Amino acid sequence: MTVTVAPVAPDDDDTIAIVATGMRATLVEVLGAERGAAMYDMDWLRDRVRAHLDPARLDGRVFVARDPSGEVVGHAMVRVDHDDRDEVGLFSTTWVVPAWRRRGVADLLVDHGEAWMRDRGRDVAVTFTHPDNDALVTLFGRRGYVLTPVDDDFVRLRRRLAEPGEADH
Numbered sequence: 001m002t003v004t005v006a007p008v009a010p011d012d013d014d015t016i017a018i019v020a021t022g023m024r025a026t027l028v029e030v031l032g033a034e035r036g037a038a039m040y041d042m043d044w045l046r047d048r049v050r051a052h053l054d055p056a057r058l059d060g061r062v063f064v065a066r067d068p069s070g071e072v073v074g075h076a077m078v079r080v081d082h083d084d085r086d087e088v089g090l091f092s093t094t095w096v097v098p099a100w101r102r103r104g105v106a107d108l109l110v111d112h113g114e115a116w117m118r119d120r121g122r123d124v125a126v127t128f129t130h131p132d133n134d135a136l137v138t139l140f141g142r143r144g145y146v147l148t149p150v151d152d153d154f155v156r157l158r159r160r161l162a163e164p165g166e167a168d169h
């Protein structure tokens, strides 16, 4: 693996813009061009990234993966959030550029996100996606996340972090 992962600094506007573009690409890929592109404008997406880097707004972090030349090839945004049961660590978005897929980049980003959640004292990690998103469902499912349908547009994937490998039922 020639990719490295590091957190984004709050004043790194260039990387913040790249992550926002990745968020938009995620929406287009998961929801389709019309619905995904119309959902949020770029200003809103950049502000959403910044919110994850501003402790006054959210307890969060943004990790980017870079190739050996320093190009961003993926990101994971995480924050402390609530679900119906607990205060949890939430993966709010996970994205890898198509040219770098199936090379373990997302797995590496999720490793960093889960480590941050553990450092923040969270026992449970959660993410949400569209029910048809086989890539994400398989990625998290293989790591022990348990899938629960939420509605027509979302499934929840949830895992207890306190005991790695143990699925939370």
Ligand SMILES: CC(C)(COP(=O)(O)OP(=O)(O)OC[C@H]1O[C@@H](n2cnc3c(N)ncnc32)[C@H](O)[C@@H]1OP(=O)(O)O)[C@@H](O)C(=O)NCCC(=O)NCCS
Binding pocket: 026, 029, 030, 093, 094, 095, 096, 097, 100, 101, 102, 103, 104, 105, 106, 107, 108, 128, 129, 130, 133, 134, 135, 136, 138, 139, 140, 142
């Ligand atoms: C989901 C996504 C982040 C996976 O990134 P990736 O770097 O290719 O994933 P990895 O290489 O780390 O894959 C790890 C494991 O996840 C599973 N997986 C990943 N992509 C998969 C796919 N397309 N189909 C089935 N399983 C897949 C596999 O088990 C894989 O291990 P393997 O390659 O040894 O079989 C990437 O496909 C992506 O960015 N998709 C579009 C954005 C998106 O859907 N984000 C989530 C929105 S909520």
